Amino acid sequence: MPTQAPPKGIGAAARWARRAPLLPALIFTIAVTQLPFVATLIISFLQWNSLAPENRGFAGLDNYIAVITDPNLRSSVLTTVLLTASVVLISLLLGLGIALLLDRKFRGRGLVRTMMIAPFLVVPVAAALLWKHALYNPEYGLFNGVLKWIFGESAAQPDWISTMPLTAVIAALVWQWTPFMMLILLAGLQSRPQDAVEAAFIDGATGFQVFRYLTLPHLRQYLELGGLLGSIYIVQNFDAVFTITSGGLGTANLPYTIYQTFYQAHDYGQASAAGVVVVIGSILIASFALRAVSSLLRDEVK
């Protein structure tokens, strides 16, 4: 990496001159992203409901006990894990398959790549509205329309969202995130050393062997990077859950549940305690995953 390491014995003034350009961004980030968490921490120990402001006072650990024993919150943790893991895994697999196809030469490859990217460029809330009303709707949605085209008037007309709510949310998100995974994996495939692949074929390796022993190890860090970045965004997903099911039918994930506690129940103390629990969980996972998983990001800062 072409960077100049600070020379040894560098003076204090010079050190601050180096730091100065960094400080505005660092101070801004700490002020806007870290201080609210400190406030959240304080509020989480208060009894504070905006509908009964005169009752404000110290609550001790009551909010935390309420949060930990709240079955809604526990189920939303499970939903978040399930939602994130399924979307990341399915879109990684689909993205890998499509990236392998697009890595080959065929007519119209550029156009197919452009078509593949389109879902990722639709504004997320627009995509969620599109899936809910134009595709899933049992009366005039495209899915049931296609069923009628194929099977005629007597075709089954399922109500997709109420019969399989979580799957409906997952499918819409997989549609949006597969292009993202595909782009990262395709870039990985195209950075694969071609001479090794050719040498392997000359030595009589089969296509599967090349994939298993050359392509896949090379792609590993790209898969990790896609998984990591995908998880960062999908774990926080609000738009799809909010739009498609409004958190109903067991699809409320953590962001939605906290939003609801705050927006509808007006219980500031409890919403904050839930926030703190989520932050602690995230920090544990983040500090672990960030450094352990993505070697591409680590290589990047070496």
Place this chain on the structure above:
Amino acid sequence: MRRAWKPWGALAWLSGILFVLPVLWMVLTSFHTESDAATNPPSLFAGLSLQGYEEFFGASTGQSPWPPLINSVSASVGSTVLVLLLAIPAAYALSIRPVKKTSDVLFFFLTTKMLPVVAGLLPIYLIAQYSGLLDNISFLVVLYTSMNLPIAVWLMRSFLAEIPKEMLEAAALDGAGLVTTLRRVVAPVAVPGIAATALICFIFSWNELLFARVLTGVVAGTAPVFLTGFVTSQGLFLAKMCAAATIVSLPVLVAGFAAQDKLVQGLSLGAVK
């Protein structure tokens, strides 16, 4: 090259078509009348109509879409400019003349991206409420800046790190001052990087819904919030909703298609070249 039948090509085409289909369906539906949009089986070849777009521009409700669209432009452009002003010097201090513990600082920025925004939502809401900044676009600008700053710092740093060390040393030996070095050596590499960073930050701000929904109302509401208002419990709304979704997505689609390669680099925080 062989011109034989290639099953892989056909399969690639098939998956491309499947993925783009909902987008095409959205655009087609937006050009249908409300009654043609709501038939089953779908009226694929129904006559085209601008009814949906007329409704989007407030033909029957008189509600203009311009204030939310302008709000979205202000919030996205404002925060993108602010992000660049903060991220470029920071990236300089993390690559060209690096501070100690560069990698710790970089990972600190990235960790803030992993903290769920909802956890800070309540104090942010209370701050806005007590400082009279609820329903104010400048408050969104600050939040979107903090949301995108980590990504921008990583990206800009990865671009600036590509500048060969020898070139910087040569410039220093030739007695070039800071301004000359920045203009002659750093800027040619940095400008495409700034464009990629701006693109990513613009897209993420343009798409944001949660903060906009909680912190804005009639005055500062952005396009994504406006979009959710097209769903009504009475009457047909599919065509105008698709028209609205198409218009709101158009800037992102155009920018994203135009800069496909930058998109990959941007989304991977500069780790994928």
